[in-house]
Amino acid sequence: MMTDESIVCFAKDWSEDPTSNNHVMKMLARDNEVLWLNSISTRTPNFGSGRDLGKIAKKLQSFAKGPVDVERGLHVYTPIVLPFPHSRAATLANSQILRATVRLMRAKYAMRKDFQLWSFIPTAAQYVGKLGESLVVYYCTDEWSHFSYVDGAKIVAMEKDLCQRADIVFTTAKTLLERKKAYNPETHLASHGVDYAHFAKALDPATETAPEVRDLKHPVIGFVGLIQDWVDTDCIEYLASKRPEWTFVVIGKSLVDVSRLAAMPNVRMLGRKAYAELPQYVKTFDVGLIPFRLNELTRNVNPIKLREYFSAGLPVVSSDIPEVRMYADFAFGDAPGALGCGVYRDHEEALALCERALREDSPAARRRRSDAMQAETWEKKVEALGAHIARVKAKKRR
Secondary structure, three states: OOOOOEEEEEOOOOOOOOOHHHHHHHHHOOOOEEEEEOOOOOOOOOOOOHHHHHHHHHHHHHHHHOOEEEEOOEEEEOOOOOOOOOOHHHHHHHHHHHHHHHHHHHHHOOOOOOOEEEEOOHHHHHHOOOOOOOEEEEEEOOOHHHOOOOOHHHHHHHHHHHHHHOOEEEEOOHHHHHHHOOOOOOEEEOOOOEOHHHHHHHHOOOOOOOOOOOOOOOOEEEEEOOEOOOEOHHHHHHHHHHOOOOEEEEEOOEOOOOHHHHOOOOEEEEEOOOHHHHHHHHOOOOEEEEOEOOOOOHHHOOOHHHHHHHHOOOOEEEEOOHHHHOOOOOOOOOOOOOOOEEEEOOHHHHHHHHHHHHHHOOHHHHHHHHHHHHHHEHHHHHHHHHHHHHHHHHHHHO
16 A cells, blocks of 8 residues: 555545545545645536536635645645636646645645645646656546547547656556557556445445335335436436336436436436435345446446445446446346346346346345455555556656
């Protein structure tokens, strides 16, 4: 495990739903000093959008609060930067702002002079080499250019630059590894981990089911995650229409129109729930669903919810994502070594897999599924990252 290092990281906003950004930095903060800088933007805001104006207002409020100590070793700060990632003038101004910000925050928290700069976002490429860092780490979680809300061509150029200038690159999916390794030979796979102890609570008899889902009619097919344009809500609608006797639970903030889904009598749209409460909700699930649309964005994702569902003991039915396909065995019951994950290529196959999961699952299979995730914890994943960085750091000294 990496210890006694100072780390400054560019990431999303800390207050959003936890992703690998949060989990990796929380692990590193146990033995290092971490300064998390809330999002410096990946796109130019739309000033006619109420949502974007709301985000700007939250940024200003967060900036006014000053740095927040989330826990020992982990400090979160919102720098006020100009949200124009493709403007040369804004980049010049932001460089000055960020240099001063990092200097002040490092002094406040007595961080080492030779600090590491980590980035989970490609737009940080413009600031590499300008903040005084001694080592640069790019942690790539997505094929950023395929998000519908960014300028794809410009993001490709930024990410290529960041990969080439980084001392080491980590990717969360094998498809990403193949592409980014062309830019930097020090590119390594860093598959997602899981907060095993947290989600395994769903199998603990002492964990009470959330009142909101306690009396739902079974079977319950559940999905947890942000409802964005990459989520195939049509698939959930199809399943719910074909099996009106089943209950479908969707947990997560919706950023797309889900009115048709919400109108269905056997669908419960529960909105975003606190991370701490999720085991109380997934405890009532009979099947965990990962209904992603298949496109260039989702072909490169490694859904954290896969291991979270497994840790909770759930059989999983997912669209045919490469990173999920590696776990797909189509055996949901007590077959030796089977985790209980099926991938579908169309909605009809999704329905058949849900039926099979319900038919074949058992308490023993749930326990075996959950136990298998003890080898996939964030602690183990971050320990492997630390070993790579120690090697690269030593090589750079030489």
